Amino acid sequence: MFYAIAVILFIAAEFVIGWWALPVVGLVLGLVGARRKGISLIVGAAGLTAWLILFGWSALAGSHLPDFMVALASSMKLKPTQLVTAIAAIPALLATPAARLGAGLRPNLPETTQTSPH
Numbered sequence: 001m002f003y004a005i006a007v008i009l010f011i012a013a014e015f016v017i018g019w020w021a022l023p024v025v026g027l028v029l030g031l032v033g034a035r036r037k038g039i040s041l042i043v044g045a046a047g048l049t050a051w052l053i054l055f056g057w058s059a060l061a062g063s064h065l066p067d068f069m070v071a072l073a074s075s076m077k078l079k080p081t082q083l084v085t086a087i088a089a090i091p092a093l094l095a096t097p098a099a100r101l102g103a104g105l106r107p108n109l110p111e112t113t114q115t116s117p118h
Contacts, residue, residue: 002033003046010050010095019090022047026095030102039103044096051091 006029013021026043033039058065073083 002036003042006043006046007050007053010047010091011054014050014054019094022051022091022094023098026098027102030099030104031106032102033099034103034106040096040100043099044092047091047095048088052088055087 006025009025009029010021013025017024026047029043029046030039033042036042055065069083070080073080076083078086
């Protein structure tokens with residue numbers, strides 16, 4: 001459930017603030033989910049999923065994204081698949097360390113001590 005909510009938050013935030021949403025939402029999700037094992041990888045994967053959903057939606061919505069991607073790949077002397085791979089790495093490289101930072105910033109709660117009767 002956390003993963004699905006993270007994807008939705010990334011998509012919504014990217015509509016509002018653009019690519020800056022990746023590290024910002026990643027940091028917040030890291031703070032919130034700090035107790036989860038592998039939180040940074042979960043958040044990075046959610047950022048990547050949101051990014052791919054937005055790219056897919058743009059490509060299918062009649063935009064000029066496919067033409068732009070081919071022109072961009074050509075100008076960078078890359079194959080289109082190489083460009084897509086590079087672009088897919090961006091959300092993971094921004095959201096994953098931000099989530100790790102957020103998890104590290106959350107203060108540890110004191111451990112509960114169990115008292116045993118003597």
